[in-house]
Amino acid sequence: MAELRPMYMSDLNTVVKIIEATDEDDAEEAREIYQEYGVEGQFVLEHDNKIIGVIGYSEVPGTDGTYWLSWTYLDPAFQGLGMGKQMLNDLLNMLREKNGRKIFVKVSDYDDPEDGRVYERAMKLYESVGFVEELVGKDFYDEGENQHIYGLKLRDAASDEEDEVEIADEKPVIRFDGMYEIGDSDGAYTFSWTVKDNKGLFEKRNFTVEDLRLGIDAVRNEGGRKIFLTFPSNLPLIHTPLQAAGFKFVGRLTDYYEKGVHELHFTHDLGNG
Ligand SMILES: CC(C)(COP(=O)(O)OP(=O)(O)OC[C@H]1O[C@@H](n2cnc3c(N)ncnc32)[C@H](O)[C@@H]1OP(=O)(O)O)[C@@H](O)C(=O)NCCC(=O)NCCS
Known part of the structure; x- marks a missing residue:
């Protein structure tokens, strides 16, 4: 059984190693971001007392319950077994309990000359739990490497859908x-x-x-x-x-x-x- 627990600063090196197995640049950037902003909202997946994955969220200040999904990585030895989907669903349920409204995630479509589209499985995973692609930033990361942003409604849409909202223009x-x-x-x-x-x-x-x-x-x-x-x-x-x-x-x-x-x-x- 694998379970999520909150991440601590002492998990930093283990987590960075897991990210490094997929992408060295991401690993370095993740280290800097954890060090600068701390690990609140970040979780590790533990299996037999060993950390095998990382996932998390950050809330967008000033919004009504909007979140971004943070670094989501599994140790390659445990990929493709349904654990990624389990940890993502566990995290989404935590946000639903906090009355989160919407969550977004950014994914690159980087096509590695040797490994192919490294984030293809991640895109499939997001779609499999209901994320929908909302926009594509062409050449965002680099020439030929686009950014795909997916969004998911966290709250039961039924009541939301019927609420007619009138938004006034603002001219600050x-x-x-x-x-x-x-x-x-x-x-x-x-x-x-x-x-x-x-x-x-x-x-x-x-x-x-x-x-x-x-x-x-x-x-x-x-x-x-x-x-x-x-x-x-x-x-x-x-x-x-x-x-x-x-x-x-x-x-x-x-x-x-x-x-x-x-x-x-x-x-x-x-x-x-
Ligand atoms: C992305 C990641 C967390 C997914 O976790 P996982 O445990 O490997 O994936 P799962 O076994 O839970 O499968 C989830 C979905 O991915 C898809 N999938 C599984 N294996 C796949 C494969 N070999 N190729 C393509 N898609 C695959 C399936 O659609 C599956 O959904 P389904 O069960 O409804 O069919 C993990 O593979 C990983 O760490 N990848 C490298 C890092 C990464 O890409 N992180 C995301 C950065 S944005």
């Missing part, structure tokens, strides 16, 4: 305050932005096409390939400048923030592939 002042390369990508950048509550004399202006062009030039100077930006769906003022600066709509994560407020994804291709 949004300004960019940074630019950085997306952690697990090669040459994909994003801008960070803040909402200015204090609408002082110099803070009245929303971001403009010029602001976007400055950001695009900065990414180009860094040798970036692509820019990915995400915004809530109830901000009508963002569309005109994004379009004018050459951003294209990629797709949306449905009900990401709350029912009726989606996360819209946009991309700009710099042609530096």
Whole structure:
């Protein structure tokens, strides 16, 4: 019998080794993330007192019960036996008990010259418990390596479906305050932005096409390939400048923030592939 228990910092090396067996880069990144953000919401799968897998979740602050699935890896000796599905279902049930509303997971379609599509089994696993692909970020991780985002409703949809929600548009002042390369990508950048509550004399202006062009030039100077930006769906003022600066709509994560407020994804291709 294999069982989930909360992960502790003392499990770090064992967990990183399990991830390393599939992907060395992921293992390094996972170590950094566990060290920086801690292991709350992370679980290990124990079999005969030995750790054979890892799984977890992180809640998105400011949303109505939205989660991301964290690193999900099994020791290769135990793959293909139904244990991955069992630990995922156990985790989803924990979130249902916490009244979680929706969970998302990102998967790469990396096609390894020797090992083929390494994450194919993971995609099948997510689909087998009800996850549905909501968007594909083309060339997100690298040229030819796309990001697939799957979503799953955690709450019984029946009552939810009938609730008509009216979402009002919001027009806050949004300004960019940074630019950085997306952690697990090669040459994909994003801008960070803040909402200015204090609408002082110099803070009245929303971001403009010029602001976007400055950001695009900065990414180009860094040798970036692509820019990915995400915004809530109830901000009508963002569309005109994004379009004018050459951003294209990629797709949306449905009900990401709350029912009726989606996360819209946009991309700009710099042609530096
Ligand atoms: C992904 C992973 C956790 C799945 O766990 P697992 O125990 O191997 O998978 P399971 O035996 O529970 O099978 C789950 C589903 O995967 C599919 N599957 C199983 N074996 C498969 C195979 N050889 N090829 C393709 N799909 C397969 C099946 O659809 C199965 O669902 P079903 O039982 O309804 O038919 C595990 O294989 C793993 O750690 N893989 C490497 C790391 C990884 O890809 N992590 C995800 C990062 S996003």
